[in-house]
Amino acid sequence: MSLVRAVRLKTARLLLAGIFLILASVSLGAEDRIHKVQNVFDPHSTPAHGILGIAWIVLAICALIFVVVGSLLVYAIWRFREKRGDQGTEPPQVYGSNQIEMAWTVIPLLIVLVLILVTARTTIEIDEPAFPADALQIQVVGHQWWWEVVYPEQGFITANEIHIPVSSEDDPRPAIIQLASADVAHSFWVPQLGGKRDLLPNHPNRMWIEPEQTGVYWGNCAEFCGTQHANMLIRVVVDTPEEFEAWVLNQQRPPREDPAVAGGRHIFETMTCINCHAVGEKGAQNGFGPDLTHLMTRGTIGAGVGETSRDDLYQWLKDPDSMKPGCYMPDMKLSERQLNKLTDYLTTLK
Ligand code: CUA
DSSP, rough: OOHHHHHHHHHHHHHHHHHHHHHHHHHHHTTOSSSSSTTTTSOOOOHHHHHHHHHHHHHHHHHHHHHHHHHHHHHHHHHHHOOTTTSSSSOOOOOOOOHHHHHHHHHHHHHHHHHHHHHHHHHHHOOOOOTTTOOOEEEEEEETTEEEEEEETTTTEESEEEEEOOOOOSSSEEEEEEEESSSSSSEETTTTTOOOOEEEHHHHHEEEESSSOOOOEEEEEEEEESSSGOOOOOEEEEEHHHHHHHHHHHHHHHHOOOOOGGHHHHHHHHHHSHHOOOEETEEEOOSOOOOOOOOOSEEEEETTTTSHHHHHHHHHHHHHHHTTTHHHHHHOOOEEEEEHHHHHHTTTEE
């Protein structure tokens, strides 16, 4: 085969692979499964409104500057273009104009001053609101590459999915989220609910959200934190107060012990699973891997790379790298029988 032909074939293959990838991502989007696009222009929570307000001001000012500078540039190019009869000599050069220099010093200074003032006002509003004493407290710990979610007052731990009750004017229910990191810097960002806030090792941060509409809000880690940074999705489920109470009650329950899956539970408890994961009182309480006590109440596994379906769980246990390359969930080289039993056990953890 000639070199040219080989190169052409390779290009064609790459093109086909690209088209396939695009189609695959489109079909995933259609399922609403992962990487749901977030819209900062459609806020549904208190701090997000203020952030959008300031974004509009900055965008408007920048658009105005763009139009003014762009128009002047186009005018200058057109007005002083090369004309017939020009001798190719340089036009007269003018140095120094106090008026123009004053204008392009003072106007930008004023613009920057306005931006500083509006930013400071919004930042202060967002940072120091008066929280009610009974506000919901949540701790979120960033890990490579998943989120540990602790409800200290309710006494349980979950992962990758935060539930909070919806807020209304008559019944404001802000959720205060304490942010920490177990390893590297991460950033918590659910665009429709609030701004970004970093999770840093040895430096506790906090933020708050007060959503006014129920539903599922997707977010992502917004600070590059390693190979699977893009697959560190977070879901915030905003419930009605009743749904939230029911969810909390279920999370507080001890794990289900279905005798039909005793074999799978035995595998879970005797192999290395419990070195990283906890199910109720059993297993690692060090938060190295996600708590699985009520795994099946969540929407996803692997921080958004799969669904909590039997098929995805099986594949995850069989070959985690096939779903999330480079993740710290090891391939345990389980037999098909063990895989089936373990999957059956995990699917009972509701
Ligand atoms: Cu965690 Cu990026």
